[in-house]
Amino acid sequence: MRFVVLGAGAIGSVLGARLARAGHDVHLVGRRAHVDAIHAHGLRVRTPDGEDVVRLDAVTTIADLAARPIWSEVDAVVLCVKSQDTAGALRELARHAEPELPVLCAQNGVANEDTALRMFANVYGVLVACPTAYLEPGVVHAYSAPVTGVLDIGRYPHGRDAFAAQVSRVLSGAGYGSEVYADITAYKYGKLVTNLGNAVEALCGPNARGGNLDRLAMDEARTVLFSAGIHAEFAPVSPLVQVRPVGGERRPGGSSWQSLYRRTGGIETDYLNGEIVRLGRLHGVPTPVNAALQRAADRLAVSGGEPGSVSELELLRAVVDARAPGPGPRAAD
Template sequence: MILGMRFIVYGAGGIGSIIGGHLFRIGGEVVLVGSERHVDAVKKFGLRLLTPDITYTLKIPACKTADELAPFRGDDVVILTAKSQHTAVCLGQLKNAGAPRNLPLFCAQNSIVNEPAATRAFDNVYGAVLNMPAIFLTPGEVIHPITGNGGLIEVGRYPASADELSQRVASALLEAGFACKVNTHVMRAKAAKTLLNLNNALEAITDAKGDAAAYNLATRTEAENVWKRAGIEWEDFHEFEKRSKAIRGKNKMPAGYEGETKRSSTWQSMTRGTGNVEAEAINGDIVKLGRALGIPTPYNETLCRIAEDMARKGEKPGRYTIEQLTEMARRNQ
């Protein structure tokens, strides 16, 4: 049993509900903060957490607002799992609900923009890089389609160190079934993961149809050129992929869900019609840095612009082909 910490999983969708659910099922004190529909379903029926081996129905505490968390406690630990486009809103909600500056906050999100943003509101900020599958298409239900372990998680104190709390959180996540450890250079690993996440918008726009290799390489090359000029450090993309695959479990759908498709969080957001996606915080961050440094980033700019536009209009994945996107990017060079 995990003692001495209350885990507040803020922005609990797919990843957050999986992390919170596994911590809760082994005896951790956990509260999910999520969307109205998701929280209503969890409160009424419990959180359905489906894995290849067991389907859990967890009567896990859940709430819709930060105000419901008050008063904050000295043993609170926030695991921020909201999409990166919602980070500013989440930070403001926590502070306006009375969260103190010393509240520990772990950014378990895609992109490398969240940790520096979090330091504006909180002093104890930690990075967390994740490599695990999660499917969240139905309120109250999340699918965790992996066996062997729950996936790779590495945590570290921002910007580049470790402390007792990072080790305690890593130990709790390890006990909950994840392949978790402390990484004092977690932001380098998150940058490598970001290079992989640059592909999320392309998958959503095209519905994963066509040969994406050349376009994906172009987006990564743009990011690496921008980061090198800006002095941003990252772990080698291929080395990160190699060690992640060696550590994490193997993807496997639960029985009865073999027909479900494991797609990126951007594809899932577009499929659910949320009205927004992460492209601005992932591809868009490369575009903004590129503009500041005078480096063209047409492949990332095209993905960001098209994905955000499709999300705003409520369009489903598959509107454009890779060939069409490539032509748009070339025209923007």
Template structure:
């Protein structure tokens, strides 16, 4: 039977994914707390969250706090929804936070609280295991964007996303994990996030990693540029590296079929064009960094580990770092410039 504990979901990072998770859970009256910073935190606290959806805007009252204001209990679940390049700092901020039990005993978050890693790439779970004993990997499919403070653009409604989740690593899963995930599945699916519980989420995350390799191309290429050949090349190179290392990934046919139940992106009124993927959003907000090092860069890392190279992914990773450092807006490269970039000798 699922756990009878009424969990509170503490969502760390209130951007596109974190804001979407927090918003739909709050609309469904599930206990949720958004942890945000800066201007985004100010707007959320003062005005709530605005969710722009294909069915119109929804205003959601959400509980929001800074890390200093959060008092943790054993009913809490930490949901990390930062970018991967920001994750290590966030994990270190939370690992030693005190968790007070009903009898007054105190443990640390790292010792006793479950952690969900709702991030792209495949590095987050191993990072989390450095600090937390109970880690659950999440493969995120959620077409959402965060451009302005206090707002998220959700391109699918009422099903906003589909998450595959399992204990990380799957080999250490217990009956406690089964009960916890069953309770989460019920709560989140009711809110509009379809939750699937595969035996092992790792092959799903590697599938998503391959799909995310083209994010950097969408961020760098001018609108309308003919870059389909490059998308094919970067994914093909990624597949070759995974096969070289005998890393299992879910076939694209399987992942496409899994999304039939949603999410289904549609046009959002007031936003004529899609806001782009997470890499484009980071460039647009001029954050100074992008997660490409943990997407295309992950393929480069694995290639180096195998004693080979991944020149297409390496070239695009370098270009993404330069674009972020230089404050470049999305769409700074023509198709020819990208062709020249990846055809240089590494």
């Protein structure tokens, strides 16, 4: 198959390399420094078992790509940009590709598929469970072996079809675990709940993951989803994903932590914790925990602060203060 991977970060670059090694035609679209390094030295994929250098096509914009593949021969675009960049990426893609081109949203959050559906008729959600890292141009790390991760797929908003089954087989052949779900949206809401801790990890460091802030954010989210009538399905932790050190080093942090580390100036929190805040406002459910995490993560991203530089205790105190009820009405004189 011929794929365009739009967003060559950690997930997109590793996926592109795995598909290319499996014999598929892959074109990456990524940031300038990353693309230049791929041109000069190939894409270096480091795993627990060693390093592989993969030569594949990479460009910085879809406009640059337009002169290379014949769009009628592209089987699918895999969207791997962060959610805050989805709308712009899709608008640019729509200038070159026909609306029938399948778009696979291999992203966290639940807003991307709906955005894609405004411009493309065949949209697929991809549930991502792939421990990877991209910290320097031209180099990506994949921390699970022998299976790179899990990429489950389903047609958006619901349903199974032959194309989803075909892509699932291709992903399995490229070293991923992959199932086809009829209700991929429910599974992506479940993943959204678990991704709320991304902000905690980015702000307070990996040791804070799974702690009090993480649990409070998830409890708040479950209340919001119940009030909104949204069913969240939690995919079981796959035994296929076996996280191991790469070069003797553990994965430093997840995708939000990596955004702060690379000082990209943005972070995906508005579409993770911010999605819970949005739903809470729509359905009259207070969300002080997720709102505090959203604001703190955005401030740290804009200021270029170090990941893990915020005190977990101070942030927890701020959350507790925000959850406390305000003063009652004054008695009449």
